[in-house]
Amino acid sequence: MSRPDVVIVGAGMVGAACAYYAARNGLRVTVLDRASVAGGTTGAGEGNVLVSDRQPGPEMDLTLCSLRLWREIGDELGRGPIELEPKGGLVVASTPESLSALRELAARQRRAGVEAVEVAAGDLSRYEPHLAPGLAGGVHYPQDMQVQPMLAAARLLAASGATVHCGVEVRGIERDAAGGVAAVVTGAGDRIGTRTVVNAAGVWGGQVAALAGAHLPVAPRRGFILVTEPLSSASAAARGVVGPIRHKVYSADYVSTVVSDDAALQTSTVVESTRAGTVLIGSSRERVGFDRSYPLPVLRRLATQAVALFPFLAEVSVLRTYLGFRPYLPDHLPAIGPDPKVPGLYHACGHEGAGIGLAPATGALIAAQLTGGEPPVDPYPFRPERFG
């Protein structure tokens, strides 16, 4: 193969977005993944493109930029093929205390440019007819979207025109006399010469960094999702008939579990319909390494909380469950940009549970850094050297 300008390690959502924007900036891109396209955390989430769960600050800037880029991608690839749905989010509070905290957050988010509309308790059923009665109130976030992340990653990769090799593990990253990236060595022993490597290996980003002698403290934060029987159909959705749950609906305590540093199990209620007709139920967070077991108490807690929010779900069957590992960095911000010690190595990982939503802005920022272009957001808060 011809020598690529950049080798991207990881064919998940972030790697796909990096490939897409790098290729659009004229770079010859090769993407390597040891498994398949979207085989890691990308294929284990809900496809969140959320502004509602972000605190004002650097990540909000990245989020708002990404939201704009997601709409562009939807125009370019078509919303249907990637199941991009601007469905909006509805955050609900069960107690007056949590409602006032939610309102306070919404006010700060509004000042940062987010659309956040307060919904009185009596109006909640106009948004979600099946919600349990007795909730204190909520906030509607019309900008929140959902995307089918595996389709989005695969289609973005295809649209990028990048050379993609799946089932190819990166075993080493060679450096030249000056310490800069010289080549990537695969598990089969092939050597791909390149001056630039983008580490988009998600939760395995720390291991890829280590191959180049770099350090990035990415750790897995496990999560489970329950999937119900189909309650609506894609063919009905194409005619504009939505599933029983219209928005992404979650409880106000979700935001506090997202930003928590606790390693122990935390759950909050997240419920939404998908285009395929199922309902997805989350979410849990715990730092237990790469443990792939399914503890029943966690699944039970997710089910109980979902039924509390949507009582009709009690009669609905769960068909399957899956788990994933969010790439967690200690300050809950992704690492995007050049490695401080290894010239030519860039990191684009550690997005925790927001990698789908933040992927386009991450890709655009990396592409700008690779080509000396104007960065779409201030890259400083995401600089990898903060861990160095």
Next chain:
Amino acid sequence: MSASGHLIFDGRRVPVKPGQTVAAALWAAGIRSWRTTRETGAPRGVFCGIGVCFDCLVTIDGTPNQRACLAPASPGMVVTTQLGTGR
């Protein structure tokens, strides 16, 4: 073991023999399908016959998504064709 009598399928009387499943009772009455798929609306009935494939889902006494090949048939039962998701 259930008794003899009739179940009602889409308003029609279908004989039930002891020990029969809903699928067997319907099949014996010449009924080959009692569900449509949610995407293409194709008719479906028994396929695996042993509870594995979920192709024979049907609504029984108002509860959708029952496996007709496993559910014992009983007199007076009301069975209705399940369209799409059954919901």
Next chain:
Amino acid sequence: MTSPPLGPSRPSPSGRYHVAVVGAGPAGLAVAATAAAAGCRVALLDAAPAVGGQYWRGRDPGVRLSGVDVMTGSAVWFVSPGFVLHRRGSDPVAAERLVFATGAYDRTLPFPGWDLPGVVTPGAAQAMLKGCGVPIGDRVVVAGAGPFLLPVAAGLLEAGVRVVGVYEAGDPTRYARAPAAVAGARGKAREAMSYLATLARHRVPYRTRHAVLAARGVAAVSAVEVGQLDRSGALVPGSVRPVECDAVAVGYGFTPQLELPLALGCATRLDTDGSLVLAVDFAGQTTVPGVYAAGEVTGVGGAALAEVEGRLVGAGVAVATGHRSPLSEMELTRLLRRRSALRRFAALMHRVHAPPAGWPEWLTENTIVCRCEDVPVHRIRAAVTGLGATDGRAVKALCRPGMGWCQGRICGYPVAELTARWRGRPLTAADLAVFAHRPIAQPVRLGDL
């Protein structure tokens, strides 16, 4: 099988049984009876309302289960390490050792029209007839591969049904080329001969190296297209002809039910018939200590092998839980010999009745592959050739085969096989495992979880 009279089995004070057996077919019954005979406290669970499994199907298996807590109507939907079996509608069952004897179900291959009402599996035909006394049609075609086609056809004939043809994709004359393996399972050959005699008596055409390529009909099947296969399993050009019928039973052997052992992390392997089966050691123990397997889940081989394995595993878990083996040295030797002979025969059977290599050529772009999610061939092809899916997991994620009610039980094998072929590589155990991994083993209502 005999066992000394025992008092009713009781869980230990901690509420745990010595051994819990999941599945009460020939293997599970033998495990339970043998372990109980050794003095183990045994729980025997099965989802069906009676013991016997698909093989005995409500008939009396003639196995003495004194000392066994029989828990029929127990659909296990979750297993926790340690071990706890969670059942729908009743209390969980805890045990020191688990034995999975969950059996197998018909393996099917898609073909145009296979989703028409009236196209069923041989297992369905048998269940309807033997379980409920209802034949699947008046003019029936029986097709696919494997020895099971014969009793299905013979059973229908005895019930007065007109069987218009039996089409076996394999070439049973190949049995003659392995006389040693056949000699080890003489009973099976005798059984097959008697079924063939029944077919001949009713003048039913029995065609080998033939397959049903398509089913036609409007509201239900009214005809099938049958073609001849060459030695490589490809269709012989010009050999296709229609056969009128009102029902078809078609299946290509069996494939094991593995979700519970997989949930505990038991390792699997690809068997000679292309099925995913559990990897077990000499004693029937899986790669997870304390978890055993017997019968079809260790490799499809029929009821006789399942029973032999069951007795050996039952004795093994008895010893592992501190009991004396109920088997004499002589019985043990005999059972081990019998197991070897039956396994040799099973391997031969897998080769003779392998799924015909040419089956993907019978598909059209619009043939449904995943019956639950209405996924046609062209969407799977697009995922593999257009969206870069290199394995079953990616195909599943990109176009949803295996995501529906049956969770890949039916389409898992064909989707894995198509994916591997279109990637130009052989089928692997990993391809199949993607579709067999179901931590929630049975649908369960959220309110009951």
